[in-house]
Amino acid sequence: MGKREDLLDAALQIITERGIRGLTLPLLFDRAGTGSGTFYHYFKGIEPMVEELYLHCCEIAEHEITEKDDPELGVHERFDNVLANVFQAHRDYPREMRFIYWHAYGLLAPDAAQSTPVPSISLLTEIISLGQDEKLITRGAPAEVSARMIRGMVASCLWGQEQELYLLTEEGSYWFAKRAWHLIENARI
Numbered sequence: 001m002g003k004r005e006d007l008l009d010a011a012l013q014i015i016t017e018r019g020i021r022g023l024t025l026p027l028l029f030d031r032a033g034t035g036s037g038t039f040y041h042y043f044k045g046i047e048p049m050v051e052e053l054y055l056h057c058c059e060i061a062e063h064e065i066t067e068k069d070d071p072e073l074g075v076h077e078r079f080d081n082v083l084a085n086v087f088q089a090h091r092d093y094p095r096e097m098r099f100i101y102w103h104a105y106g107l108l109a110p111d112a113a114q115s116t117p118v119p120s121i122s123l124l125t126e127i128i129s130l131g132q133d134e135k136l137i138t139r140g141a142p143a144e145v146s147a148r149m150i151r152g153m154v155a156s157c158l159w160g161q162e163q164e165l166y167l168l169t170e171e172g173s174y175w176f177a178k179r180a181w182h183l184i185e186n187a188r189i
Contacts, residue, residue: 004042006032008053016095020050020102054103057096061119064089069123075131080177082127083154086120087173090158098162101155120154121147128184137185146184153180 001009010031014023023046029035043049065085073081090097100118124147131137140146157176161168168176 003032003034003038007034007039007042007049008056011049011053012057012095012099015050015053015099015102023050050103053099057093057100057103058119060093060096061089061100064093066119066123075127075134075136076181079124079127079131079181080174082120082123083150083177083180084170084173086154087168087170087176098158101158118151121151124150131184139186140184150180150184153183 007028010028011023013031014027025036025039025046029039032039039049043052065082068085069082070078121144125144128137128140128146129143132140132143137146141149153176157168160166166172
């Protein structure tokens with residue numbers, strides 16, 4: 001890992017432990033084992049680094065969720081598979097996935113323009129839209145609204161797991177996907 005990656009990793013560690021307000025340059029330099037010259041060689045400040053970290057985490061999510069999507073599956077199976085991949089990504093990359101949601105929901109940078117969408121929302125929107133086109137989902141809300149509802153439910157489940165209210169197992173992920181599908185089949189707006 002190079003110095004740039006060391007800085008990004010240290011920033012992610014600090015944000016995970018202390019929140020965005022805990023990310024200070026002295027602490028970052030200490031954790032990354034570097035100084036201001038190296039930091040400013042790669043980044044113009046903390047905000048550009050946080051944006052870069054968001055893009056980095058989105059690349060991981062893109063690989064773990066979108067690239068593992070199988071368009072050959074039926075719509076319902078594909079939906080279940082995407083949700084299983086989302087939960088698995090959270091098990092494999094908890095800091096990175098949590099960071100995406102904190103950032104995407106404006107908890108890290110509320111004034112920042114979010115030009116990079118959360119990969120799972122884009123993919124879920126596509127799959128739900130296909131389900132509507134194929135008349136598998138007949139009474140549903142618009143595809144993007146349904147995708148965001150599901151994404152919010154996922155975030156709530158993950159929050160509950162982080163708070164140690166329950167353990168979200170693979171079996172729990174399976175049942176979540178079944179209930180989420182039922183929700184979008186019957187949702188009305």
